[in-house]
């Protein structure tokens with residue numbers, strides 16, 4: 001017979017081989033597996049685990065010890081205060097993208113008739129953060145992977161957020177007459193030979209790699225965005241920290257206005273914003 005507390009301590013010791021926060025990870029895995037909030041583990045510390053509970057815990061622990069990211073072991077991850085379902089069909093939403101949401105929400109203040117588009121929605125993270133914060137806006141989200149789109153839809157349902165989910169390649173599933181006030185995107189932006197790819201082996205390659213240069217998806221989005229923005233509309237693009245100059249150049253070439261790159265708290269260029277071209 002093993003108590004919750006004993007098993008949690010044992011898990012923590014196992015996790016120390018793969019994690020620099022083993023006690024925290026043991027708490028998350030215990031809570032998720034037992035259907036408790038982390039704080040409830042303390043109250044139940046001396047309760048004994050059933051064999052089913054033990055098997056469930058062992059399965060998640062084995063995955064984690066094999067190097068599977070914590071988000072996939074838990075099956076959910078938090079983004080901008082929203083608890084989102086995640087699985088290996090979707091990129092794990094990153095805190096880096098919260099800068100983009102912060103900038104986009106500042107431009108989406110107080111207008112009930114806004115139309116917002118998220119391109120490459122994955123788990124739905126950006127579309128849902130916008131839809132939850134601006135419930136009067138009409139939010140559209142496009143995703144190429146049907147498996148990812150199914151996760152996004154479930155997240156939308158769970159949060160009761162109204163988003164129009166569309167499957168396809170960037171702008172192609174949209175009615176060509178649709179115009180947006182805000183377009184947001186965190187597209188794939190790694191180059192095919194990026195040396196960091198082995199560290200990201202558990203995440204979907206199609207969510208990470210854009211092509212030989214890494215700029216291919218950003219180029220497609222920038223090329224299509226002009227005719228889908230209202231005059232005065234804005235685009236918000238997340239990109240790699242060394243891609244700011246290339247993204248600004250692409251936007252300037254297509255006559256986007258007020259092109260500006262924003263740095264994260266570490267001072268790295270991560271999000272570029274621009275206003276619609278004058279001829280849009």
Ligand SMILES: C[S@@+](CC[C@H](N)C(=O)[O-])C[C@H]1O[C@@H](n2cnc3c(N)ncnc32)[C@H](O)[C@@H]1O
Pocket residue numbers: 090091092093094097119120121122123124125126142143144145148168169170185186187188189206207208217
């Ligand atoms: C970097 S992930 C971002 C996911 C999510 N927006 C986030 O920030 O967590 C990029 C997403 O774009 C999708 N994608 C890749 N190529 C696409 C295309 N041509 N059209 C639509 N979506 C695409 C991928 O499947 C992936 O879900």
